[in-house]
Amino acid sequence: MLQLKxxxxxxxxxxAFVNKRLQTVADVISSNQKALESETKSSAGDKHETGRAMLQLEMEKAGQQLEGIRQMKTILAKVNILKVAEKAHLGSIIITDKRNYFLSISAGQFVVENRIYFAVSAASPIGKLLLGASEKKVFSFNGIPYTVQEIM
Structure with a gap:
């Protein structure tokens, strides 16, 4: 029961990580839209056009970030924390002799019950090594050997 919790x-x-990123990108998009709307043509035409072009680039970048966030939301919707299996899958906690991983999205480090976990994507280099792993599997990441101790 503790592992489910x-x-x-x-x-x-x-x-929460994804929602925070979504809010940040939404704020950037809103700010850039307001800036684009308030841009007025001045006698310094080239400067005006450069400013608009920079804002357009920022909008495109924010749009790409928004797409990445949508993909993360899609992956999180597929995470099944109720599934218990001998091999690591999306939603598994993988305990190794070095670190603890939660196979989901790349969201960084979290502390739960005084234990550190790294949320990693199955598409990340470490995630690819963890996906499908079973207990006692030994693998090397960045030249460091890891041993899977437990799959939850």
Whole structure:
């Protein structure tokens, strides 16, 4: 039961991470839209056009970030924390001799019950090594050997 509670907390952390990023990008988009609307043509035409072009680039960048956030939301919707299996899958906690991982999205480090977990994407280099791993599997990441101790 404790492992399910830990998975719930980690999933909540990941969802909060995505929501915070979504809010940040939405704020940037809103700010840039207001700036674009308030841009008025001045006698310094080139400066005006350069400013608009920079704002357009920022809007495109924010749009790409928004797409990445949508993909993270889609992945989180697929995470099944109730599934228990011998092999690591989306939603698994993988305990190694070095670190603890939550296979979901790349959301960084979280502390649950005084234990550090790293939320990693299955598409990340470490995630690819963890996906499908079973207990006692030994793998090397960045030249450092890891041993899977437990899959939850």
């Amino acid at each position: 830990t998975k719930e907390v980690l999933l909540d952390y990941c969802q």
